[in-house]
Amino acid sequence: MIAPTLSPASTGGPILRCSNVRKSFGANEVLRGISFEIPAGSVLTIIGASGSGKSTLLRCLNHLEQPTSGEVYLDGEPMGVRIKPNGTRVPDKAANIARKRAQIGMVFQQFNLWPHMTALQNVTEALIQVKGLDRAKAADLGRNTLAKVNLLEKADDYPARLSGGQQQRVAIARALAMAPKVMLFDEATSSLDPELTGEVLEVMRQLAQEGMTMVVVTHEMGFAREVSDRVIFLHEGQIDQDGTPEEVFVKPTSERCRRFLSSALS
Amino acid sequence: MIDNFNRFVIPNLDLLAHGLWVTVRICAVAFAMAVAMGAAACVIRLYVPGVRYLAIGYIEFSRATPIIVQLLWVNYVWPELFGFPQSVEWAGIIALAIQSSGYLAETFRSGIEGLPRGQIEASMAVGMSRSRTFRRIVAPQVLLVMAPSIVNQLAVVVKASTLVSVIAIPDLMYDALKIVNQWFEPIEVLTSVAVIYILTIFSLSAIAKRIADYFREKYGLAAYA
Ligand SMILES: Nc1ncnc2c1ncn2[C@@H]1O[C@H](COP(=O)(O)OP(=O)(O)OP(=O)(O)O)[C@@H](O)[C@H]1O
Ligand SMILES: [Mg+2]
Numbered sequence: 205m206i207a208p209t210l211s212p213a214s215t216g217g218p219i220l221r222c223s224n225v226r227k228s229f230g231a232n233e234v235l236r237g238i239s240f241e242i243p244a245g246s247v248l249t250i251i252g253a254s255g256s257g258k259s260t261l262l263r264c265l266n267h268l269e270q271p272t273s274g275e276v277y278l279d280g281e282p283m284g285v286r287i288k289p290n291g292t293r294v295p296d297k298a299a300n301i302a303r304k305r306a307q308i309g310m311v312f313q314q315f316n317l318w319p320h321m322t323a324l325q326n327v328t329e330a331l332i333q334v335k336g337l338d339r340a341k342a343a344d345l346g347r348n349t350l351a352k353v354n355l356l357e358k359a360d361d362y363p364a365r366l367s368g369g370q371q372q373r374v375a376i377a378r379a380l381a382m383a384p385k386v387m388l389f390d391e392a393t394s395s396l397d398p399e400l401t402g403e404v405l406e407v408m409r410q411l412a413q414e415g416m417t418m419v420v421v422t423h424e425m426g427f428a429r430e431v432s433d434r435v436i437f438l439h440e441g442q443i444d445q446d447g448t449p450e451e452v453f454v455k456p457t458s459e460r461c462r463r464f465l466s467s468a469l470s
Numbered sequence: 471m472i473d474n475f476n477r478f479v480i481p482n483l484d485l486l487a488h489g490l491w492v493t494v495r496i497c498a499v500a501f502a503m504a505v506a507m508g509a510a511a512c513v514i515r516l517y518v519p520g521v522r523y524l525a526i527g528y529i530e531f532s533r534a535t536p537i538i539v540q541l542l543w544v545n546y547v548w549p550e551l552f553g554f555p556q557s558v559e560w561a562g563i564i565a566l567a568i569q570s571s572g573y574l575a576e577t578f579r580s581g582i583e584g585l586p587r588g589q590i591e592a593s594m595a596v597g598m599s600r601s602r603t604f605r606r607i608v609a610p611q612v613l614l615v616m617a618p619s620i621v622n623q624l625a626v627v628v629k630a631s632t633l634v635s636v637i638a639i640p641d642l643m644y645d646a647l648k649i650v651n652q653w654f655e656p657i658e659v660l661t662s663v664a665v666i667y668i669l670t671i672f673s674l675s676a677i678a679k680r681i682a683d684y685f686r687e688k689y690g691l692a693a694y695a
Contacts, residue, residue, distance in 0.1 A: 268591055298599065306597025316588035319689045320611050330596035333606060364690030375592075382596060 217280050219244050219386045219417045220265060225274035227260055227441075234260045236441040237274070242386065245415040249428040249449075252438035253464060258421045261438065262388045265419065266308040267301050278304050279385055306334050309379030309387035313394050315371040317363040323350060323374045324359040327381050335382070349381040350374070353407050369400030376407055386417040393424060425468055429453050437461040475658045482649050482659070489645030490666065493631055496559065496641060500566035501627050505620070507567060508574025515575065516582060525575070532572030537630045540565040545637045562634035562641075570627050577619045581612035615691050621678035625671045632667070642666065 218241035227235040234257045242248050250258050263269040265276055267284045276283040283304055286296045317326050324346050331342040350356050353373040363371050372392055379387055389408065393401040405427050412418060412431045422428055428435060428449065435452040437445035437460075445452055445461040456462045479486070515525035532540075545561035548554060555561045585608060593603040613620075635644035646663040650656045685691045 266595060268594060302594070302597045302599055304597075305595055308595070310592070310595040312588055312592060314586070314588050316586070316592035318589055318592070318607055318611075319691055320614055329606065330598060333602055334597040362689055364688065378592075378596065 216244075218242055218277075219279055220419070221277040221280075222261075222265070223275045223277070225261070225264055225271045225276065227257075227264055227269060228272045234441050235264065235271070238438075238441070238443060239274075240436065240443070240446070242417060242419065244417055246433040247412050247418045247420060247431050249420045249422060249432040249435045250438055251422070251425070251428060251435060251452075251464070251468070252444075256438045257441040258438055259390050262310070262390050262419060262421055265388060266305050266310055268310075278307060302334075306330065306382055307385045309382060309384035311372070311375050311379055311387065311389045311392045313391040315363075315368070315375045315395075317371055317375055317378070319363050322360050322362055323355060323366065323377075326363070326374055327378045330378070331381055345381055346377075349377040352380070353377045354403075367400060368396045369403045372396065372404045373407055376404070376411075380411070386419065387411065389418065389420045389422070391421055391423065393422070423468065425453065425465070437464065439464075474655055475662075478649060478653055478655055479658050479662050482645075485645050485649065486642065486663070489640060489642035492559075492639065493628070493641040493643075496563055496566065496634060496639065497624070497627050497631050500563045500631070501570065501624050503563065503567035504570035504574055504623070504627070507571035509578055511571060511575040512578040512582070516579060529572045529575045532568045533576070535569070537565065537569050538633055538636065540569055541633060541637055544568070558634075558637045558639050561637060562631070562639045566627055566630055566634070569630065570623055573626070574620065574623055577616050577623065578612055581616040582608060584615070585611060611691065614685050614689065617685065618678040618682040621674055621681060625674040625678075628667070628670055628674070 220242040222238055222240050225235055225238045226233065238261060240248070250261065252258050260269060264271045265283075267276070270284060275285065281304070282293075284296050284301055285293045286300070287293055317323075318329070321329060324343065327346040327349055328337075328339075328342040331337045331345060332339060335342075337345070347356060347359060350359050353376055355370060355373055355377065358366060358370060358374075363374070366374065376387075376392075392408065393404050396404065401424070405424065408418070408420070409427070409431055420428065420432070430449075432449045435445075435447065435449050436443050437452060437456070437458065439458075439460050445456050445458040452461065453465065456465065511525045511529055515522050515529065518525075535543075541562060544555065544565040545558060548561070548564075549556070555564060589607055589611075590603055593607045594600075598606065631641060632643040634641055635647060638644070642663060646659050649659045
């Protein structure tokens with residue numbers, strides 16, 4: 205049995221579209237007009253120096269942060285705002301935002317598993333609480349998804365008993381089980397010991413091959429080059445370089461991007 | 471000594487046992503109320519902007535007032551003001567509950583605020599609402615992480631309960647003093663009572679420590695207790 209990784213048919217347009225997104229924290233403008241589209245089944249990688257706004261951008265995509273202005277569209281529908289019949293835009297209800305968030309998987313640098321739940325319970329929690337599956341169905345789906353990340357035998361272990369790499373794979377399974385339209389990875393391997401990054405990257409690579417739409421923030425340049433359809437180099441909240449992995453990694457036109465890459469690769 | 475023990479303690483075992491039962495009853499009810507009131511005060515303080523200052527005022531008041539003042543105040547002033555409590559036992563229970571609820575509210579709050587923010591974000595990210603996140607992710611962990619502190623607070627209630635004898639509640643301490651005043655032989659009776667309290671408090675602390683160790687081992691949780 206294969207866990208569903210691809211979600212219900214989408215409208216055919218881009219899965220995610222970001223339109224002139226800006227985000228300020230007080231006087232500090234962290235995102236300064238970001239626009240891009242992510243076609244279904246493609247992998248977008250975001251690279252950039254620390255503090256350039258990568259995490260903030262990902263968090264705006266699922267509205268963990270509310271953009272100060274600009275819009276994010278999930279499968280054609282605006283996130284976080286409702287357009288009234290007369291055309292005016294009003295903030296959407298929390299329940300609607302949550303419903304859309306459930307269609308966006310997110311994987312964090314710190315895993316953020318819930319320590320009071322077993323690996324399986326971490327995966328089934330939202331299936332039961334958000335999707336309303338009954339326990340047996342959720343457990344079935346949960347086990348299938350854990351099997352996909354090669355952790356079936358750890359289903360009943362608590363996170364405290366798992367290695368970092370295993371915890372991160374459970375976190376991926378937790379997001380994946382929801383059959384999201386797109387998955388966001390925020391430096392999923394950055395807090396892992398070097399010998400554990402491989403197993404997590406392997407799972408991500410497999411997802412990409414299966415056609416999962418992904419937005420990946422990473423410092424693993426080799427991996428980015430290998431799996432990405434498109435790479436964006438972020439500098440101080442703006443897209444400084446944007447193109448295929450070939451264009452960005454091999455012949456970047458931006459001097460800043462070139463410098464960033466040479467320091468990141470050394 | 472053995473002789474006095476046989477004369478003053480053994481014949482009064484019934485009385486002491488009854489006193490112990492009153493102490494247990496008062497502590498149990500007061501503690502249960504304190505947990506409920508503390509949780510309510512904490513939730514209001516953190517999540518209900520309009521009346522959060524009422525909760526803060528209550529918490530500060532309950533922690534800043536000496537237990538003996540609260541006991542006398544609830545016992546003598548409340549019936550005049552509010553028409554209850556109607557018995558000294560309830561007055562004692564309410565006073566103990568008020569005092570502990572303030573401490574428990576702060577215990578719960580530090581548990582909630584100590585929870586790594588990322589866990590809440592992970593919950594929001596899978597589409598859980600704020601209230602569901604609180605019920606499923608935050609509250610259970612706070613109870614687990616804070617369980618040892620909560621049990622220790624029960625030990626504090628037991629200690630504080632020795633003061634309810636001043637409003638004539640016949641608890642263990644009260645009965646012990648009654649026997650002492652009858653024979654003016656304090657050594658054996660008071661020592662026996664001290665031993666009972668010491669054993670109770672020690673076992674509660676031991677339980678708290680076992681719980682902490684178990685949860686740390688199982689969930690890696692007490693790390694941010
Ligand atoms: N909640 C917040 N409140 C205030 N400032 C914030 C907040 N979140 C992020 N920032 C600021 O926004 C800027 C961008 O942060 P962000 O985390 O998006 O960077 P990043 O590119 O992900 O960096 P890193 O590679 O270190 O993870 C930083 O200057 C940071 O201090
Ligand atoms: Mg970041």
